[in-house]
Amino acid sequence: MKALFGRKFYNIEELREATEEAKRKGVVGSDYTIIREVKLTDEQFKKFTSDFLADQPWIEKGDGGHNKNGELRCIRVINLETGEKILTNPEGFEYPRYISIEE
Template sequence: MKALFGRKFYNLKELKEATEEAKEDGVIGSDYTVIREVELSDSEFKKFTSDFLEDQPWIKKSDGGTNEKGELRCIRVINKDTGEKILTNPEGYDYPRYCAIED
């Protein structure tokens, strides 16, 4: 699986704009693997995606990084009301340092 990850986006709007631009430029995504899933209600998901730089209680500093195959280790965050999915690789931080939209 591949996804277009970006670093330190402020919110979902910025992530969507950068993703569309990268697709138009022909950028190929990075390989990733999902290490766990977090389901959020619509209101929780909107709060999460309104400020990606905010620490999250469900992110551990040990989450993220890469595995032995070189794939990014990600948390899949799911809006359980709409099905929208965001991937995050916190790279040793408590916030979603790298994010991608999962198609």
Template sequence: MKALFGRKLNNIKELRETTEEAKKDGVIGSDYTVIREVELSDSEFKKFASNFLEDQPWIKNSDGGSNEKGELRCIRVINKDTGEKILSNTEGYEFSRYTAIAD
């Protein structure tokens, strides 16, 4: 699986804009694997999506990074009310250092 990841994006609006620009420019996404899923209510998801750089209680500093195949290790964050999904690669932090829109 591949996704277009943005580094240190503030919120979902920035993520959507950056993703569209990358698609227009023909950028190829990065390989990733999902290490776990987190389901959030609509209000929790909106709060998370309004500030990706805020530490989250469900992110551990051992999440993220890459595996032996070079795939990015991600948490798939799911809005359980709408089904919207965001990938989070924390790179050892407790916030979403790299984010992507999940298909």
């Protein structure tokens, strides 16, 4: 699986714009694997996606990084009402340092 990851986006609008721009330019995504899923209500998901720089209680310092195959180790965050999915590779931080929209 491949996804287009960006670094330190403030909110989902910035992420969507950057994703569309990367697609227009033909950028190839990075390989990733899911280490766990977090399911949020619509209200929780909107709060999460309005400030990606905020620490999250479900992200631990050991999350993220790469596995032995070079894939990004990601947390999949799912909006329970809409099914929208965000991937995050926190790279040892407690906020979504690298983030992508999972298609």
